[in-house]
Amino acid sequence: MATKAPFAFLVRPEEYAATPVPALSEWSSLWAAWDTVTRQMIPDDELLSKPIKLRNACIFYVGHIPTFLAIHLHRATAQGVEGLEEYKGIFERGIDPDVENPELCHDHSEIPDEWPAIKDVLAFQERVRDQVREMYSTRRVDCDGAVARALWLAFEHEAMHLETLLYMLVQSERTQPPNGTVIPDFEAMARESRAMARSNDWFDIPVYNVTLGLDDDEKATRSETYFGWDNEKPSRDVQVAKFSAKARPITNGEYAKYLEELGIETLPVSWTTSATKNGRGSTDGLILANAKRNGTHIKENKGDSFLDGKSVLTVFGVVPLKFAVDWPVMASYDELIGCANWMGGRIPTMEEVKAIYQYVDELKSKELGNKDGKKIPAVNR
Numbered sequence: 001m002a003t004k005a006p007f008a009f010l011v012r013p014e015e016y017a018a019t020p021v022p023a024l025s026e027w028s029s030l031w032a033a034w035d036t037v038t039r040q041m042i043p044d045d046e047l048l049s050k051p052i053k054l055r056n057a058c059i060f061y062v063g064h065i066p067t068f069l070a071i072h073l074h075r076a077t078a079q080g081v082e083g084l085e086e087y088k089g090i091f092e093r094g095i096d097p098d099v100e101n102p103e104l105c106h107d108h109s110e111i112p113d114e115w116p117a118i119k120d121v122l123a124f125q126e127r128v129r130d131q132v133r134e135m136y137s138t139r140r141v142d143c144d145g146a147v148a149r150a151l152w153l154a155f156e157h158e159a160m161h162l163e164t165l166l167y168m169l170v171q172s173e174r175t176q177p178p179n180g181t182v183i184p185d186f187e188a189m190a191r192e193s194r195a196m197a198r199s200n201d202w203f204d205i206p207v208y209n210v211t212l213g214l215d216d217d218e219k220a221t222r223s224e225t226y227f228g229w230d231n232e233k234p235s236r237d238v239q240v241a242k243f244s245a246k247a248r249p250i251t252n253g254e255y256a257k258y259l260e261e262l263g264i265e266t267l268p269v270s271w272t273t274s275a276t277k278n279g280r281g282s283t284d285g286l287i288l289a290n291a292k293r294n295g296t297h298i299k300e301n302k303g304d305s306f307l308d309g310k311s312v313l314t315v316f317g318v319v320p321l322k323f324a325v326d327w328p329v330m331a332s333y334d335e336l337i338g339c340a341n342w343m344g345g346r347i348p349t350m351e352e353v354k355a356i357y358q359y360v361d362e363l364k365s366k367e368l369g370n371k372d373g374k375k376i377p378a379v380n381r
């Protein structure tokens with residue numbers, strides 16, 4: 001309420017993918033989000049650090065995004081951007097866990113002895129963005145299928161990296177919240193969540209036929225269908241057998257209980273036992289100050305002893321685990337399998353997740369229908 005975000009995350013499909021090609025305004029929104037993360041949340045002296053060992057240094061991603069976009073626009077238009085040849089060798093491809101084994105992993109760009117200066121990388125990024133703007137101002141995007149495909153591919157690529165960069169940054173000790181962000185009152189939120197708590201029931205999901213992927217003929221000169229990546233094509237229909245699913249994801253609280261009961265000592269990487277996040281301290285003081293001001297404070301529960309001394313990493317600093325018990329847990333796939341088994345279930349397959357979405361969609365439509373149903377007799381009377 002106090003600050004206006006420079007970008008918007010749309011939630012309805014007809015808004016976030018109204019047409020196969022993003023509008024220039026959607027690019028502007030994505031760039032604003034990207035700049036917020038890369039220029040405000042990563043301190044300049046942290047650009048060369050690697051928040052997690054399986055990924056590159058942060059500066060790689062600042063260069064990778066415009067380089068990927070420029071490479072695809074160059075393929076579509078044969079127009080290059082100054083600096084592309086040099087940056088292609090450094091920023092074209094990221095790394096994977098199997099980076100050293102060419103049989104398991106594609107080629108990757110060589111890590112240079114010295115990364116280019118950030119101001120040069122940002123100037124290159126601006127030149128590439130200018131090229132995108134030109135595709136719209138000359139209306140080339142409307143009549144050239146190759147340009148349209150390149151823009152969609154690069155747009156989705158950037159949005160995907162925005163998410164992966166954030167999950168890396170949340171694990172870094174030096175990440176900072178964007179300028180002017182108000183630190184949430186985590187204790188009040190926990191209290192509210194506790195007051196509104198509902199049981200996590202099982203739902204029976206009936207048999208569904210779901211479609212995965214999409215059909216996208218790359219040879220078509222101008223496609224009115226949506227574009228897809230190689231592993232999304234062609235579309236395939238799958239029948240999903242009936243199964244039961246819990247209504248919400250595994251929470252930090254459920255995961256904590258699982259660790260405690262089984263005596264597992266390895267914590268997920270999204271948790272920490274240190275009271276402060278190096279360099280910028282904990283939000284603890286702030287949370288307690290908020291509680292004091294509001295005259296409210298969650299009383300220590302005797303049963304919470306396992307939660308004590310543990311915190312969840314966030315971009316605002318560490319938040320005591322006891323205030324985050326209702327948040328979805330962030331843990332590795334293998335860790336979550338263990339917890340799901342302990343809870344009497346398993347992790348759903350991709351197809352089952354689609355079936356859950358379909359089921360929820362139908363439930364919501366029915367709810368809306370019921371509301372309308374109640375109105376119709378009144379209107380008819």
Ligand SMILES: [Fe+2]
Pocket residue numbers: 064068094157161
């Ligand atoms: Fe990438």
